[in-house]
Amino acid sequence: xxxxxxxxxxxxxxxxxxxxxxxxxxxxxxxxxxxxxxxxxxxxxxxxxxxxxxxxxxxxxxxxxxxxxxxxxxxxxxxxxxxxxxxxxxxxxxxxxxxxxxxxxxxxxxxxxxxxxxxxxxxxxxxxxxxxxxxxxxxxxxxxxxxxxxxxxxxxxxxxxxxxxxxxxxxxxxxxxxxxxxxxxxxxxxxxxxxxxxxxxxxxxxxxxxxxxxxxxxxxxxxxxxxxxxxxxxxxxxxxxxxxxx
Amino acid sequence: xxxxxxxxxxxxxxxxxxxxxxxxxxxxxxxxxxxxxxxxxxxxxxxxxx
Numbered sequence: 001x002x003x004x005x006x007x008x009x010x011x012x013x014x015x016x017x018x019x020x021x022x023x024x025x026x027x028x029x030x031x032x033x034x035x036x037x038x039x040x041x042x043x044x045x046x047x048x049x050x051x052x053x054x055x056x057x058x059x060x061x062x063x064x065x066x067x068x069x070x071x072x073x074x075x076x077x078x079x080x081x082x083x084x085x086x087x088x089x090x091x092x093x094x095x096x097x098x099x100x101x102x103x104x105x106x107x108x109x110x111x112x113x114x115x116x117x118x119x120x121x122x123x124x125x126x127x128x129x130x131x132x133x134x135x136x137x138x139x140x141x142x143x144x145x146x147x148x149x150x151x152x153x154x155x156x157x158x159x160x161x162x163x164x165x166x167x168x169x170x171x172x173x174x175x176x177x178x179x180x181x182x183x184x185x186x187x188x189x190x191x192x193x194x195x196x197x198x199x200x201x202x203x204x205x206x207x208x209x210x211x212x213x214x215x216x217x218x219x220x221x222x223x224x225x226x227x228x229x230x231x232x233x234x235x236x237x238x239x240x241x242x243x244x245x246x
Numbered sequence: 247x248x249x250x251x252x253x254x255x256x257x258x259x260x261x262x263x264x265x266x267x268x269x270x271x272x273x274x275x276x277x278x279x280x281x282x283x284x285x286x287x288x289x290x291x292x293x294x295x296x
Binding site: 048049050051053054057061100103104107108110111112114115215219222223225226229230232233236237239240243 | 248249250251253254256257258260261264265268269272275276279280282283286287289290293
């Protein structure tokens with residue numbers, strides 16, 4: 001049997017494509033398992049009934065939106081410090097995935113609200129701050145689209161990405177600071193934060209959260225691959241333009 | 247079907263619809279970019295040969 005030697009320096013694009021495929025294969029069973037845990041395994045909530053099961057994906061969606069916007073924040077700072085194109089590519093990819101998960105958070109919350117509060121929407125603090133968060137990151141993408149020149153675009157977007165992140169803790173603590181209608185899962189009034197739920201519900205929530213994190217990573221890597229391809233197209237167009245001029 | 251089950255079903259359907267739509271747009275953008283890269287590479291190659 002012959003064993004082919006693996007090249008020591010595999011191109012980054014190929015590594016990203018392999019990671020993307022791997023995450024895709026991991027996401028499918030993770031989501032199926034999370035659906036089983038949330039819809040079948042977890043006990044039914046006594047007062048809210050079956051619709052409470054939306055919660056297992058609502059929390060996971062919100063967590064992934066926060067995580068994605070934290071990545072935007074970190075890589076925006078990194079871009080301003082180091083001016084590496086790769087950092088800007090990571091930030092824009094994470095922003096887009098964060099927007100998708102914010103939309104999912106709002107959608108799942110809306111269906112839960114209609115069943116429990118009997119309204120599709122109410123301007124209570126958590127919901128209002130979440131909509132503001134969504135619009136801020138849509139504005140982040142619009143700023144990128146409007147700015148000309150890769151460095152100017154990167155700088156403007158990075159500054160906005162850092163400012164926009166200030167809204168994330170505001171969203172998270174709005175339910176306790178302003179005592180809105182939104183239920184608070186994590187109780188902060190004791191000596192340490194605690195979850196007041198049946199342990200099986202906590203398990204189902206954690207499984208849903210983990211599964212959606214894998215889905216989020218899969219989407220992020222796919223979006224990052226597109227960002228690399230976009231930058232390659234821009235570089236090729238620039239080369240073609242220079243060759244025409246010469 | 248109780249109203250709770252209906253809203254649970256609608257909520258989950260909306261989640262999968264949004265995720266499927268986003269994945270479809272990613273796929274469509276990837277296809278278009280791959281075509282652009284191939285076309286621009288061909289143009290540059292032709293220019294080099296000329």
